[in-house]
Amino acid sequence: MLSDHQRREGAKRTHAGDGRPLEPFRWWHLLSGRKLLRLPLTYSDGSRIDYVVDVRTSGKQGRDDDRDLYDGMAHLYLDGRHHAASPLPAVMPVEGGVIEVSLGSAGLRRAHYVPDGAAAQLLIPHPKTAIGRRLRFDRDHPALSRLLGAISVVVLVVGVGVNGVQLLEVLSEIPPVAERFGHFHSPVDLPLWQNIALGFAAGLAATERALRLKFHWLLDAFGT
Numbered sequence: 001m002l003s004d005h006q007r008r009e010g011a012k013r014t015h016a017g018d019g020r021p022l023e024p025f026r027w028w029h030l031l032s033g034r035k036l037l038r039l040p041l042t043y044s045d046g047s048r049i050d051y052v053v054d055v056r057t058s059g060k061q062g063r064d065d066d067r068d069l070y071d072g073m074a075h076l077y078l079d080g081r082h083h084a085a086s087p088l089p090a091v092m093p094v095e096g097g098v099i100e101v102s103l104g105s106a107g108l109r110r111a112h113y114v115p116d117g118a119a120a121q122l123l124i125p126h127p128k129t130a131i132g133r134r135l136r137f138d139r140d141h142p143a144l145s146r147l148l149g150a151i152s153v154v155v156l157v158v159g160v161g162v163n164g165v166q167l168l169e170v171l172s173e174i175p176p177v178a179e180r181f182g183h184f185h186s187p188v189d190l191p192l193w194q195n196i197a198l199g200f201a202a203g204l205a206a207t208e209r210a211l212r213l214k215f216h217w218l219l220d221a222f223g224t
Contacts, residue, residue, distance in 0.1 A: 010091030011098070017075070017082035022052055025128050032058050035131060037123035039113050041095060051094055052077040053101060053111065053123060074101040099123070106203065107131075107210025122213065134211035149212065152205035159202035162188050163195070 025036050035055035042048050054061070057072040074090035076083045076099065084092050089102035089110075097115040101108070108131065112120040125132035138145040165186045171177055172184040190198070209215065 008091075010086060010089055010100070011093065014084050014086040014090065014092050017077075017084050020082045022054065022077045022080050022082070025126055027128070030130055032056075033107075034129070035108060035111070036126035036129050037111050037131075038126070039094070039099065039121075039123050049095060050079055051083075051099070052080075053092075053099060055088070055101060055103070055108065055111075057103065072103050074099075104206075104210060104215065106206040108213055109210070109215045111213060131211050131213070134208075138212070148208065149214075152208045155201050155205040156209075159198050159205075162190065162198060166190070166195075 025034065035053075037053045037055075039051040039053070040048065041051070054075040054077065055072065056075065061073060061075060072088040073085055074088055074092065075085045076092050076094070086092055090100070092099045092101075094113070097113060097118075100110055100112050100114055100120075102110040111123045113123060114120045125135060127133070127136060165188055168184050169186040172181065
C-alpha cells in the first residue's frame, strides 16, 4: 500500500490525457512488459463507465516527456480514450476514489482501486497479459498454482537466509563493527556461481509472485 506522502506526490504528478484511443494488446507486448488492467464501475442508476490502466516501462509511452522522466508510466483510459497519465508510482483520481499503481523490479507491486472510505479492490488484468495468463493458470490449475507459489516462497526464504548470513560476515569485517561486535563467521560460504544461481532463482520467484500481485517487503525486496 502506498504511503500518504506517496499518494499526495502521485496525485500532483497526474496530468490530463490527450484523448487518443487505447492501443489493442498484441502478443509482442509481453516482451516489453506492457500491463493492461480494467476497472469497470456501475452506478445505482445503471450507468457504467470503464477505466483501463495501461502500464508502460519502455518505449515512448514509458516516458514522461514533459517532465524528462523515464521510470515507467501509468496511462489511464476512460471509455477507450486517453484520460490521464502519471509517472510511477501513480495515484490517479477517478470517480469515487483513486487508482494506485506502483512498480517493483520484478513487476507490479500494486494495481488497486481505492474507493473513498472503502477497502481497496484489485484491478482486473487483461487476459492476454502476463498477469492475466498467470491468474488464468491459477483458476484452471489451482493445486499446481499453489505448489508453484509455495516453491516461490521457499526459494525466497532460502535466498534471504543464505545471503543474509554471508552479508553479515562481510559487514563484520568492517573495523568499527568488528571492534564493537566482533567478527561473525558465516556457517554458509557458497562459491560465486552458486550465489549467482541462487540470485537468478530468487529473481524468477519474485517475478512469479509479482504476476500474482504478491509482495512482501523482505522476501520480494531480496528477489528484486
